[in-house]
Amino acid sequence: MAFTDLCRQSCSRASESDRCYRYFPCLADPARRSSLCLRLVLVIMHLVYAGILFLFDKDLIEKTRREPWYTALYLLLFLATLVQYFITACSSPGYVIDAIKAVSLLANYNRDASKKNGSFVVTVDDPLRRNLLGCDSPWSKTVMDLHLPGTPTRNYICSYCNVDQPPRAKHCHDCDRCVLKFDHHCTWLGTCIGYSNHCRFWWYIFLESALCLWTAFLYINYLHINISQTWWKSAIMVAMLIFLLMSSIFLLLLLLFHSYLILTNQTTYELIRRQRISYLSHVPRRVCPFNRGMCRNPYYFCCGGSSYLERVPTPHELEERSRPYTCWDALTCRCCF
Ligand SMILES: [Zn+2]
Numbered sequence: 601m602a603f604t605d606l607c608r609q610s611c612s613r614a615s616e617s618d619r620c621y622r623y624f625p626c627l628a629d630p631a632r633r634s635s636l637c638l639r640l641v642l643v644i645m646h647l648v649y650a651g652i653l654f655l656f657d658k659d660l661i662e663k664t665r666r667e668p669w670y671t672a673l674y675l676l677l678f679l680a681t682l683v684q685y686f687i688t689a690c691s692s693p694g695y696v697i698d699a700i701k702a703v704s705l706l707a708n709y710n711r712d713a714s715k716k717n718g719s720f721v722v723t724v725d726d727p728l729r730r731n732l733l734g735c736d737s738p739w740s741k742t743v744m745d746l747h748l749p750g751t752p753t754r755n756y757i758c759s760y761c762n763v764d765q766p767p768r769a770k771h772c773h774d775c776d777r778c779v780l781k782f783d784h785h786c787t788w789l790g791t792c793i794g795y796s797n798h799c800r801f802w803w804y805i806f807l808e809s810a811l812c813l814w815t816a817f818l819y820i821n822y823l824h825i826n827i828s829q830t831w832w833k834s835a836i837m838v839a840m841l842i843f844l845l846m847s848s849i850f851l852l853l854l855l856l857f858h859s860y861l862i863l864t865n866q867t868t869y870e871l872i873r874r875q876r877i878s879y880l881s882h883v884p885r886r887v888c889p890f891n892r893g894m895c896r897n898p899y900y901f902c903c904g905g906s907s908y909l910e911r912v913p914t915p916h917e918l919e920e921r922s923r924p925y926t927c928w929d930a931l932t933c934r935c936c937f
């Protein structure tokens with residue numbers, strides 16, 4: 601083939617892709633393209649797993665006629681899992697830049713309100729609002745107060761975004777932004793898991809685990825009744841069941857791991873990269889510095905508030921948290937509060 605033909609072909613292919621990107625601008629970004637592909641793969645996998653079951657399993661169809669609520673419950677879980685996946689994937693993990701905007705807006709609003717009242721004094725209890733007036737950068741002051749006194753500013757200024765990071769925030773190179781209470785960047789969801797969507801992520805893995813286990817149970821039930829019939833159907837079902845069981849084990853372990861993180865108020869990043877985090881590297885491994893107790897941790901995890909602005913504990917507080925448990929501590933439920 602002549603060189604000019606090759607050039608013409610590649611040019612026409614480029615113009616086709618340009619036209620495609622004009623109609624679907626999200627496809628122009630390779631990262632968004634791959635995350636869209638992953639989402640499509642996930643939906644197809646779910647449809648294939650449930651579809652094959654309803655296609656092959658005549659007993660299930662018969663059971664649906666007799667007890668429609670059983671299949672309705674399964675389909676409800678199926679739908680809820682997919683909806684939760686998309687809600688988590690499309691939600692913001694809580695970017696530092698958004699928190700800065702919110703704090704600045706709040707500062708401007710309070711300043712205007714104070715001017716109208718002829719006073720610059722703000723009497724609010726929220727630690728977020730306390731240092732907003734009389735300071736050029738309310739966010740910087742708030743962040744500085746959350747770190748231990750004397751901490752060099754270079755330790756918490758992001759060299760990529762040039763913003764002040766509150767404790768527990770981290771820059772994500774995939775999202776190219778700093779994320780509050782950074783947990784990890786989830787490739788499967790195509791987004792970061794952080795302060796704002798960690799709870800949604802937990803619910804997603806909970807629903808996905810339940811769906812996988814129920815589907816595995818239906819596959820086992822089918823094989824138990826129909827194993828001696830058509831061999832190729834059984835082979836397909838066995839192969840799919842093996843993958844399903846492996847996914848279920850992985851999801852259950854992930855669910856247990858994240859439940860442990862929630863109960864101890866830790867993140868995956870803090871647990872794995874503890875030595876790299878300046879304010880955690882000197883803390884003994886058995887001590888969870890941000891632990892508020894097994895009752896308060898899930899409450900703040902679910903109900904949020906301004907809990908992304910967590911102060912680095914002082915050496916005295918750390919010493920108190922690392923104190924060994926006594927019988928009195930067990931009686932007074934020290935681990936809970
Ligand atoms: Zn950053």
Ligand SMILES: [Zn+2]
Nearest residue numbers: 772775785792
């Ligand atoms: Zn990310």
